């Protein structure tokens with residue numbers, strides 16, 4: 251077997267193993283119910299703890315290393331602008347897709363739904379967007395780091411990285427060497443952790459199937475299907491179109507290398523936990539430089555959530571339909587804007603989107619109890635929207651890399667050792 255086919259074989263194997271892990275996990279959860287948990291939970295916990303272990307150090311070193319290789323303030327600004335534009339455009343495309351579908355199919359009209367949960371039991375989000383912006387500036391970066399508060403850590407790392415580039419040549423080179431080395435080591439560790447994914451996803455999916463009540467899907471099935479359709483259109487039409495038109499790359503080649511990250515997102519429902527896997531797939535398989543991936547993906551994992559944005563707008567309008575409240579053009583516009591803000595504000599953790607939904611409902615004057623209506627199917631919807639969140643982050647990295655002049659040669663074939671910057 252020559253070297254290339256050996257590598258391709260290895261990459262495919264991991265993806266296959268993860269698929270098998272998910273399938274067997276679901277099967278075991280279904281067959282054995284909660285008796286599988288003592289066996290499934292330890293597997294899930296080891297995998298999740300390993301990933302969580304690496305998130306914060308990975309974010310610090312990937313952002314620092316990204317900013318250091320970007321170099322000047324001007325290039326940093328230009329990369330930042332492209333990133334920002336991609337986030338806004340892709341999220342808006344997602345929101346419009348959802349909004350069109352929910353207005354065409356009107357899944358909430360005439361739906362017979364009792365409240366599934368009292369609203370007091372449901373967390374609602376802090377409404378103040380200005381406060382959210384202020385909190386990006388850490389009062390104590392070390393505290394933010396220890397608390398796993400991602401945005402303040404990113405903010406501080408960008409500033410620190412920028413000022414390292416302003417140091418005298420010798421200091422700059424020494425620090426850059428150390429930081430690049432640390433990032434490289436984190437990536438190697440990440441790659442090792444990813445090989446535990448098949449067992450981890452087995453455990454996670456067994457728990458989900460063993461503990462989720464599927465009865466709610468009968469009454470909420472139509473709503474569920476509309477969100478899924480929207481997510482599918484975004485994943486298989488909108489994002490590939492952006493990849494083709496803006497990045498001029500073959501979407502299939504990119505998607506093929508993304509399976510480990512997408513399946514991890516699907517299983518964990520957490521963009522943050524999936525971040526290490528995403529960086530690994532985007533750099534190793536889609537050949538985006540560590541400079542772009544290391545800078546974009548940590549920010550994207552918390553700020554760019556297309557799946558969540560789409561879901562926010564569909565859920566809010568669905569709830570209005572259930573209550574028989576007509577939303578005019580102005581109010582639908584408010585849903586668009588607040589769905590975008592809610593998706594930016596949502597943390598990359600399970601069910602964060604549901605909590606942020608209260609922001610959208612509040613903005614258009616819908617009853618907050620509405621959250622209780624959709625709660626029953628949210629855990630499963632979260633799996634799909636998180637997958638789309640991760641997919642969109644990865645497409646953003648590819649698009650921005652291409653706009654930065656990267657060729658991405660070899661996209662779609664895994665590389666073992668990536669020594670590029």
Ligand code: ASP
Nearest residue numbers: 520521558598599602603
């Ligand atoms: N779980 C999602 C994520 O981590 C956020 C959400 O709940 O929509 O990306």
